[in-house]
Amino acid sequence: MFILVNLKAYPCDPVAVARAARDVADAHGVRIAVAPQAADLARVEATGVETWAQHVSPVEHGSHTGSTLAEAVEANGAEGTLINHSERRVTLAAVDDALAAARRTDLETIVCANDPEQAGAAAALSPDAVAVEPPALIGGDVSVATADPEIVEGAVAAVNAVDPDVELFCGAGVSTGDDVEAARDLGATGVLLASGVAKAADPRSALEDLVSGI
């Protein structure tokens, strides 16, 4: 199981969360990555934690003021990137172009989708993984794997039908080891989470609980 902690624009200390993630990953031999704001990539990467971008723009080098260039996030330590998160949706063509940008720079990719149908569509573009996250559950207390197990199962099936090499992750409401275990039992090989760790009083404890489900 892969655990990706998305720091969004939360008022947390990205370095403190990154250190906690690194320590828990090392202590338990679990793969945990942290996705901070683009401006924070370098100092998060300096902790030694696996570092991801929250977004890359569907562009190559050029006149793109205010873009998030794949080359720039890679040069500052990112090893992968989310694409099309529900808080940063892009067009179908831009998903394709952002994937091309990520391949150009050897970034791993997770394309986010709302439901099994969109997960199947995303899989057709050959990312490394698709993450299904029902928007209604994002930021809530109930995990998608608990509240809507058929969404995870449906997404696993939809992705496998299109391209069995694409992994299926799930997100929305994931905060405990039980949530991680439920996701794994439904066929997911990774989870996305955010507030459960980033807003925790003790991110290390929150992560320890999460990995207990693996």
Add this chain to the structure above:
Amino acid sequence: MFILVNLKAYPCDPVAVARAARDVADAHGVRIAVAPQAADLARVEATGVETWAQHVSPVEHGSHTGSTLAEAVEANGAEGTLINHSERRVTLAAVDDALAAARRTDLETIVCANDPEQAGAAAALSPDAVAVEPPALIGGDVSVATADPEIVEGAVAAVNAVDPDVELFCGAGVSTGDDVEAARDLGATGVLLASGVAKAADPRSALEDLVSGI
């Protein structure tokens, strides 16, 4: 073969083009539809031609000022709608929601895509048809079926692999009967065109030429 004439925002007389399309369709027993500006739907439909919308918004009834509601285009004569045209791209989630709006109102649907991969992705959302249109060829003099036959073949294959019930149309540069014939020979069951008819000095002649390829 289905021929869809997209009037875009061209300075043509939509009623004159609609009448020409109706006459040629009737005379040759060919299916031809015209997609005007939303504001022109009613008077285009009044000619008797099959009428399509160029876009519908991914919304239901509600507080959506400036939207193009599926119910409103249907009530004014539309029988189908383009979704995600390269000049009106929407997010992956919005493609899905626009398809839901179209199903709600019994509109036929064509989702546009740039290339075979995106065509496969669009097919996973179960529209009636996917139209592959390489942006570089739109508005030009060379037809996609002539310039890039492997794009049409690849899109047919990609769509079939995902959902064999979804038809594959092609567009970009289509303007003659030879282009229509080339598209059909590559496995397309419809073509999208725009300037070739809408900007023609004599739209009826342009349409007569097109249907000669069927």
Add this chain to the structure above:
Amino acid sequence: MFILVNLKAYPCDPVAVARAARDVADAHGVRIAVAPQAADLARVEATGVETWAQHVSPVEHGSHTGSTLAEAVEANGAEGTLINHSERRVTLAAVDDALAAARRTDLETIVCANDPEQAGAAAALSPDAVAVEPPALIGGDVSVATADPEIVEGAVAAVNAVDPDVELFCGAGVSTGDDVEAARDLGATGVLLASGVAKAADPRSALEDLVSGI
């Protein structure tokens, strides 16, 4: 006072509301206009009511699939258009280009703004009117002129400081004659409303009540 009834994407009968607006306007000598979906413009205009568009695209004739061309809404009866409604926000440059499109076609213009500062900014682009509508009050039961009179006064002052030829309207929560009177007393020369009429069981009565405040 000018009363603009925005039908948004509400499930009302646009023709019935248009007739009610026409009758009340005629009976009381008050200026009332109705802004339906673009697809409904022609049949709303056929009632004889003053008809407005909810939006026009910042484009000229050309390859703009899915746009709302000023020429098309004008040809189907629109006499004016909203621009930058809070449910259809556009960039600063697009406000400017949409105003140019409206001038080209002799459409009257109302640019919407959230607060007095944005109202002043909008006035610098020389529309016919600016409408201040605090998003938090849109669709609610409390009128901006009652809940936040200083927003209306501030917007009147901000617009006057930039260009005294630009009128100031207000919207959000307007539903009664008292609301219209309060708006007028604060210096507004028009009101925008939507659900108060479009969702009323009896639109004519709702309009009768509104004009009682003039």
Add this chain to the structure above:
Amino acid sequence: MFILVNLKAYPCDPVAVARAARDVADAHGVRIAVAPQAADLARVEATGVETWAQHVSPVEHGSHTGSTLAEAVEANGAEGTLINHSERRVTLAAVDDALAAARRTDLETIVCANDPEQAGAAAALSPDAVAVEPPALIGGDVSVATADPEIVEGAVAAVNAVDPDVELFCGAGVSTGDDVEAARDLGATGVLLASGVAKAADPRSALEDLVSGI
């Protein structure tokens, strides 16, 4: 005169350009800042050059995946930010909200505008400066101050009429000391440039030439 070098998404070495800018600024007592990709802010700031962001999102702390949070760019060394660059246009309301974000974090602000009318509109939102950049000239060989002096003069007048405390910068095609001098003579107190330095074989020489105009 203030010189802002926007590195866009160019394939330059941001640290090398930053060092050149720092050296030329120090040698000549001129204010020069560099605006790199958000991910590069920390290492550009570490050179000692004045560092700016190319964009900040119109948000506060929260669930905004893929945003560019003002607090994050400020924490990584940014002292100011561009807003509404023609390659990263935002809605009128978002300009206002991005300005609020910048004020919250003590970032200086430059709002970009296409022409004098939009410059006046931007000034109404009280940024520190407005930069007028005609899109047709961006990336070209001819400076706005040379090709269209009346645009710079008109923008100076429009901004002064709305708020004399707002400075007026200009950009597009600026690459030589003569361009800087022409801009200053027309009333601009700063210039924006990009390719003239970022794509120069020798950025230091390019900057030396630019400051010769001050």
